[in-house]
Amino acid sequence: MDFLFVVDPLASFKIHKDTTYVMMREAQRRGHAVHVCEPAQIFWLRGGRVSARSLPITLLPVDDLQAHASQHLPWWHEEEAREVALADFDAVLMRKDPPFDSEFFYTTHLLSQGEREGAKVFNHAAALREHPEKLDILEFPELIGPTLVTREPERIRAFHAEHGDIILKPLDGMGGMGIFRVGADGLNLGSIIETLNRHGGTSVMVQRYIPDIVHGDKRVLLIDGEVVPHALARIPQGSEIRGNMAVGGKAVAQPLSPRDSEIAARLGPILAGRGLLLVGLDIIGDCVTEINVTSPTGFQEITNQTGFDVAAMFVDALERRIER
CATH class of the missing domain: 3.40.50.20 (Rossmann fold)
Structure with missing residues (x-):
């Protein structure tokens, strides 16, 4: 072929x-x-x-x-x-x-x-x-934590007042770019809103901070609706809050948790049915934070650490799709 x-x-x-x-x-x-x-x-x-x-x-x-x-x-x-x-x-x-x-x-x-x-x-x-990667989670509110998408600074401030410890990020970022954490003291919240929101000109996603990030931002791969049996936990290093490998996160392959498997079973058939052969779910704790569809990664890290050949699983699925 x-x-x-x-x-x-x-x-x-x-x-x-x-x-x-x-x-x-x-x-x-x-x-x-x-x-x-x-x-x-x-x-x-x-x-x-x-x-x-x-x-x-x-x-x-x-x-x-x-x-x-x-x-x-x-x-x-x-x-x-x-x-x-x-x-x-x-x-x-x-x-x-x-x-x-x-x-x-x-x-x-x-x-x-x-x-x-x-x-x-x-x-x-x-x-x-x-399926925009950050906004796609809005379709599945039962699988995510408290989340706000807005262009209005006052709504961001109200969300912070309610939840205390929050994460703010641009909708078009990648690799952890432009992600900020603001704690209960609200330090620099105004400046961060101005930077990301551009005085109401740009939409921002705001989410309640999930403490489980210290154990990793897990990448769970779906291939034609089937889940790869290992997640790739990207663990923040030092004082960094982001686990993305692009900013120095440590990548550790690990077996799926029962919650990971539950989420994969819920989303796998739906996303595969829409023509998404390869999807990367980002999961922190029990919550989905992003659904990546453009160019999901993690094959080599999982294969090198576990011996499970993710690329072979992918090409198997691709060949089956072609023959349909």
Whole structure:
């Protein structure tokens, strides 16, 4: 089969921890052809189909991913790029990292047109648009903690007065960017509101602080509705309140808790039914805090620590979807 991965520039990959890299590696191991393109290389011209200037690549053998990455050695061999209709691939995998900005949004519309022409896109383009990662939890209020989304500063102040210890974050952040904690003393609340809210111009998500964050912000992966049997707890280090690996959180794979399994069983079939082949649930304590659908990660960390081959589970599911 021929797989097209829509990705960030290959040179930016950190192959010792990149999830897309191990997806490609597992696909190639099974004999599938790997092609890549960046979102800017997808186009449509009247009279034709949505196409991409795609680059066929072969992943080179790498024994030590960490050492290989630290020495900036090449990890792929490329052939000549060519223009191919998305529908001519067996699968198109949208793996562009956030943020979900205007250009990401426009790319999903091109992918939707590709789907109308017969392309099989994962995650489905419409599902990417309809499931904003921070706001998606609003559909499942029984699974989340006290949460407010607003553009009105006075509502944020009232939420703080009620709950005392709160987390504020922008709706378009990633990797822990722009997250603030304000305790009962309200120190710097006004300044933080001004920074995030921009005098009422930008929506902010506010959540009651969950003390269980000290045990990790758990990433629970759903693959075609089925849960990966290990969570990846991202544990804040030092005085940091954020567990995101992008800001130095320690990643520890662990068995699912009964609550993790309960949440996965509730959300898995719903999200898979909407065309979301891969989903990353963020869970702190007993509460879902985000539902990640754009480019969920964590495959390598879970596999390296537990021996469970997450990439193999993913490609198994992808092959089944293609054959439907």
